[in-house]
Structure formats: structure tokens, C-alpha cells
Amino acid sequence: MAVEGGLKCVKYLVFFFNFIFWLCGLALIVVGVLVQISLHSELMINDASASGAPILLIALGVIVFLIAFFGCCGAWKENFCMVSTFAVLMSLIIIAEIAAAILGYVYRGKVTDVVSDSLTDMISKYNASSPQFKAAVDKLQHNLKCCGANSSLDWRSYSSEGDTVPDSCCITVSQGCGQGTLADASKVYQKGCQDAVETLLQKNIQWVIVAALVIALLQVLGVVFACLLMKGIRSGYEVM
Template identity: 30%
Template sequence: MAARVCNLVIKFLLFLTNIILWLLGVVILAIGIYVQVETGFSDLSLGSVLTSPAIVLIIIGAVLFVVGFCGCFGALLELFPLLLIYAIILSIILLAEVGVVVYAFVQSREFSATFESLLENYIVNYYNDVNLRNLVDRIQGQLLLCCGVTGPNDWQANAYFNCSSPAFQRCSVPFSCCELTDGEVINVQCGYGTLDTSNPDSMLGIYQIGCLSTVEGLFSNNLYVVGGVGVGLLVFQILNILLASGLAVDVYRENKEIKAIKKQDKQEKKAHKQREQGKEKV
């Protein structure tokens, strides 16, 4: 009786957490697909996986959808295959997260260089994807208040903003790099000519610090908060893996017992039938 109550509690916890996860995956997946459809699939390529926010949302949404679906319906219907898939996928994700964290600490320079290279790729592809452009502008102008990866001059890597470009945006930075006072209306041309070294005052009015330094500063200043969130996520995943594994083992045992009972009943019916046939012959 106690074991059955324990299983019901586990089923409820798994169902509750994973129905939320599943619905979240559905929402993120829908948003990603909608944004990608609005943008179009004509320029979609393998290299756009990391540079397109829509593709990233689709991948994250799909993973959450599959994990939430397997955990939710596996617990609700006590389906051993779904519970097994859920535990395996969650374990793989957990190992991947631990691997990334360990790599970031052990190979901090290489990790920082990889992250910096990814951000530089965003700068290069700024005009190639409208969703990426909106994301970069939101990060620079609203979230982090920064410009470029290490500084404004990083925008020289973009073919349009480079000073050797024939485009009218040459020697410029995006408008999201401009410092704004409260209530000031955004001027999309405020970054024009700011990379022109012939004018010593050209960079006045734009953010001088790069986004990489800002992110590193946020992590160092909120190290305990980041660590707490990471540990909480780790505990949540481990707990769900243990609950799903325990429920899967119980379901497997119950299914095995049911099969054994059915097999025994079948054998007894067969033996009984043989006895009846023997009596009839006599």
C-alpha cells in the first residue's frame, strides 16, 4: 500500500513539472517557427543554426517539447518506454551542461575565445538576418548597454560598417550603440561616422565598453546568484531523473509480474483443458 502511494506521489510530481515543461516547449517552438516563417526559409543553411535566433528557439522548443511530452505522458500512463526515453534525454542534457561548465572553468581562455568568436559572427551577419539584427540591437541598446564584442571598433568586421565600404554606413556602428537619455527619441543615424579616426570626438555619445566585458562583469558581480540558479537547475534535473528511473523500474516490474500471471493463467487453462479432454476420453 505504501509503495502504491509513493508511486502516486511520484507520478503527480513528474506530471506536474513536465506538463509545464511541455507547454513551455510548445510556446517556444511555436514562436520560433512563426518568426522563421515570417523571415523565410530561402537563406536557411547549416551556418545559420547559431546565428539565427529563430532556429535556436526552434531547437530549444523541440527539446523541451520532447522531454516534457515523454515525462508527462510517461508518468500519467505509466509507459516504460517514454519514462526510459525521458530519463536518458535528461541525463544527456545534464552531462552536457556539466561538461560545458567544467570546460568553461578548466579551459576558461579557450571558452572565452569561442564565445567571443560566436559574438563576432553575430556582428559579421548583422544585416543577413533581421531577427539576429533585432536581437543584437536589443542586447546592445536595452539589456547590456554596450557596443561590439570588446568595443565599438569590432563593428569594422561588418562589410557595411567597415571604413573601406562604399555603403553609406561606412565607419559607423548600429544605432543601438548610441547612449540615450531618458525620454530621448532614437535616431537611427546616430552611429554614423563614429568609427572615423580622423575625428577625435567621433566616438562621443556611443557606448565604449564591449558586450563581452559587460557579460563577464555581470557574472562576477552576481556569482552567487548564478551559482544558486545553476545548482537549483542541477538538483531539479537529478531529482526528475531519479523519480523517472524509480517509476520506470516499478512499471517494468509490474509489467513483468502481470506477464508472469497471464502466462501462469494460460498454462493453468491449458492444463485444465488437457485434463478435461483426458476425462472425456476415459
């Protein structure tokens, strides 16, 4: 009876971990969608390579979501084939996550290039863009308290006089406040948006890394308990 009781505990632990994975998969999908929206709508980063991370998060979330559902069914029905398939698939997911983390570390320097190119492109297109695009750029500069890509001087081509910046660059925003204030540190933010955007991304990435480590630990425990359940099922003990 002691063995049976132990296996019953393992069964519910496997079910519990799979339910957590199911929620994690759903969370990854939501985070991926929010990051994608943020990159394009708020941070104005339109580089195709920048979409790789959120798309990967969404894809990984969908896979984890489906595998976790599969694992829940296997644990509840005490089906050796389903539980073993779950353990194999989850192990592959863990390996893929480790590979993704290594690639992210190797190519971490690309973030600077992507942000720089996107912000430069943003400035060059500003005058000829739609009101929605201009509003998004203005919101970015106002919220991050920055101006231009590297400094306010990036807006030299904004006007024919070469001494004006968008009003969103102003420390105190008002209609026409950017007129003739290109290099006026008392009225216009001098810090470029590149550093501000990179700082924001790095801060968010740190939280993503912490969450990924926690999820990976839970996944490893889930695989361990799944293996224990497989061993119990194979040995012929009844798990109720």
C-alpha cells in the same frame, strides 16, 4: 493493507512526477522557441551552430512531453509494460542530458567565437540591410549600452568620413547624435557589444543549468518511484 496503501502512495507519486515532467517538457519547448527568437531577432546571432542549443531544447521538450504523458497513463492504469517502458525511456533521457551537459562544458569556449563572428557580420551588413535589420541592431546597442563588436571604432566604415556611428551608440540618443563622435567617450558608448552579449548569455545559461539540475533530480526520483511501482505490480498487489 499496509503494503497496498504504500503502493497506492507510490502510484500517485509516479503520476504526480509525470505530470511535473509533462509541464517541464512544455516549458522546455517554450524556452527553446524563446531562445531561438532571442538569438536571431534580438541578439542578431545568425550562426547555424548557435541554433543547436535551442533546437535541442525543443526536441528534448517534445520527447519529455510525450514520455511523461505515456508515464501518466501507465501509472493510472497500473500497466506494468507502460510503466517499465517509461522508466527505460526516462533513464535514456537522463543519460542524454548528462551527455549534453558535458558537451556544453567542453565547447563553452565556442560561444565567444560565435558572438564575435555574428557581431562583425552585423556591422559589415548594416548599411546595405533592410530597415528591420537596422532597427534590430539599433535596439541591441541601445538596450545593452554598447557600440560595435569590440568598441565604437568598429564603425569606422559606417560613413565615408570614418568618424560617425549609428545614433543608437549615443549615450543620449537624438537625431544625428552619432555624427563625428566615433571616439568621443562623452557622447558614445565605447564598450563593444561582444562582452555585453556574452555576459547576458552566461547569465541566462546559469538559470538554464539550475533548471536542468532540478529537472534531472525530479526525473531520477520519477524513475525510482516507477521502479517501485513496477515491483509492486509484478508482485501481484492491487493498487487502487
